[in-house]
Amino acid sequence: MSERLRRQVMSTACIIGFFVLWELLCLMFHVSDIVLPRPSQVLATLWTRFPAIWPHALQTLYTTMVGFGFGIAIGILLGMLIGSSKLAYDVAYPMLVGFSSIPKVAVVPIFVLWFGAGTVPAILTAMIMCIFPIVVNVATGLAATEPELQDVMKTLRATKLEILWNVGLPRTMPYFFASLKVAATLAFVGTVISETVASNRGIGNLMMIASSSFDVPLVFAGLFILAALGVGLYIVFSLIEARVTGWAVRSDSFAAGG
Amino acid sequence: MNAPLAHPKPRAVDNVIELEKVRVTFGTAKNAVTALAETSLRIDKGEFVALVGPSGCGKSTILKLVAGTLNATQGNVFVAGREIGAGAARIGMAFQNPTLLPWLNIRDNVMLPLKIVPPFKEAFRAKRKTEYRDRVEASLKQVGLGGFGDKFPWQLSGGMQQRASLCRALIHDPTLLLLDEPFGALDQFTREELWEIMQNLWIEKRPTVLLVTHDLKEAAYLASRICVMQARPGRIVDDSAVPFARPRTIDVSFEPDFVTLTQRLRQRIVAARAVQEIVS
Numbered sequence: 459m460s461e462r463l464r465r466q467v468m469s470t471a472c473i474i475g476f477f478v479l480w481e482l483l484c485l486m487f488h489v490s491d492i493v494l495p496r497p498s499q500v501l502a503t504l505w506t507r508f509p510a511i512w513p514h515a516l517q518t519l520y521t522t523m524v525g526f527g528f529g530i531a532i533g534i535l536l537g538m539l540i541g542s543s544k545l546a547y548d549v550a551y552p553m554l555v556g557f558s559s560i561p562k563v564a565v566v567p568i569f570v571l572w573f574g575a576g577t578v579p580a581i582l583t584a585m586i587m588c589i590f591p592i593v594v595n596v597a598t599g600l601a602a603t604e605p606e607l608q609d610v611m612k613t614l615r616a617t618k619l620e621i622l623w624n625v626g627l628p629r630t631m632p633y634f635f636a637s638l639k640v641a642a643t644l645a646f647v648g649t650v651i652s653e654t655v656a657s658n659r660g661i662g663n664l665m666m667i668a669s670s671s672f673d674v675p676l677v678f679a680g681l682f683i684l685a686a687l688g689v690g691l692y693i694v695f696s697l698i699e700a701r702v703t704g705w706a707v708r709s710d711s712f713a714a715g716g
Numbered sequence: 717m718n719a720p721l722a723h724p725k726p727r728a729v730d731n732v733i734e735l736e737k738v739r740v741t742f743g744t745a746k747n748a749v750t751a752l753a754e755t756s757l758r759i760d761k762g763e764f765v766a767l768v769g770p771s772g773c774g775k776s777t778i779l780k781l782v783a784g785t786l787n788a789t790q791g792n793v794f795v796a797g798r799e800i801g802a803g804a805a806r807i808g809m810a811f812q813n814p815t816l817l818p819w820l821n822i823r824d825n826v827m828l829p830l831k832i833v834p835p836f837k838e839a840f841r842a843k844r845k846t847e848y849r850d851r852v853e854a855s856l857k858q859v860g861l862g863g864f865g866d867k868f869p870w871q872l873s874g875g876m877q878q879r880a881s882l883c884r885a886l887i888h889d890p891t892l893l894l895l896d897e898p899f900g901a902l903d904q905f906t907r908e909e910l911w912e913i914m915q916n917l918w919i920e921k922r923p924t925v926l927l928v929t930h931d932l933k934e935a936a937y938l939a940s941r942i943c944v945m946q947a948r949p950g951r952i953v954d955d956s957a958v959p960f961a962r963p964r965t966i967d968v969s970f971e972p973d974f975v976t977l978t979q980r981l982r983q984r985i986v987a988a989r990a991v992q993e994i995v996s
Contacts, residue, residue, distance in 0.1 A: 613783045613809040614832045628819045705819040
């Protein structure tokens, strides 16, 4: 058995072990499913009520992805601006820090006021949740670009845009993808916050209704779905990251495939 | 930026590089450090000029002025008859470090100037996979890197990276070649091998070359003219022609004339260093 395979088997066993332990402890101490349902109960709920759950899951996924997409676009643009202009840095950074310190729950009612309850506030909440880490990382990446590499371009009489495109942005990619993995999970948080407060669709809404009727296994089913979606998105971006920024970790598979 | 009000006089294009009473100081009035005292230097088209001197004497400052990555505090810098920044000259530059872009393989690294510099950039999309690729491949072969195009910089040794960076400096047929101690970090045999390649290239294409080095043997082997610089403040204190016939071989470096020349340069630099120590 190779080292890598053994590591994978070990980690999988530990993760499964966590759920088995949860199951056993609940059984041993006779924990009621209104307090903490067992994983097997959650899975059973997921299975039997899947037709009712999956439109909500789709809605949440869709909302999150749209918000995340906008967040990426705006985050990159803002990050580029902040990373390449001192004035923009001085103006935007304090504002961003201030803005990101505001609890997003407090912002949702304002969005609802402006756009009505439903999908739009959820998209916007997801978006503002994930902008901050992207902006900070893109700006940091640009600022960390080695002056020597910029000099290479300058002696070739490259324009600012060419320098940005050929040196600045590629140099920023490792930072950018690191931020995407954080931002992707934050986007789900944003969506669910908004759905919980003001929506009649989505996992957040589903969990809200389920908890008000003490259907705790369904609440946990919602949590499981969210966790699974988050992990799925994380994996997708890790794979893209490995393909795009393998040079940063000097991976041999990148060298062979790229 | 203090742009001169008068329009600069048009220069003869024969003077590829002209520094006119150039001064460079760093820092603010009180702690100002003069990197380069008032210096004038003219380099003709097709000349191979070496700048030698102790470290901190402003060699690299002159190179940066010509490359356009540094602005003069005072005076004018003309490249190819035009004020710096106006374009015109096609510049290739090799640095002390390979400075290859880590996310590109060697081929794409060497190809970079073809993507940026006119007239090559106009046809970059069309010729990237055909003509330009062959051009890069031929260039790599010339420095002994044939077949390494698909490798990434980190997979190559320091010497091989430096060869690739030379290819990148030369790929777009520069009319002006700026070399900032590119052979400094190499072992002796690689260095001598690259000297020969450099010399052949200069004989063949006759670019104007400005080489910064502190290896006197390198300067005397490659250059047609050597300027000795002195530090604090940086200035040129000696300017002598190198008479040896081309193509020079490494054997020439053991001949009496060659040794006499390098000895004399060495003494100038030692004297310059002594002055420097008294001053500081």
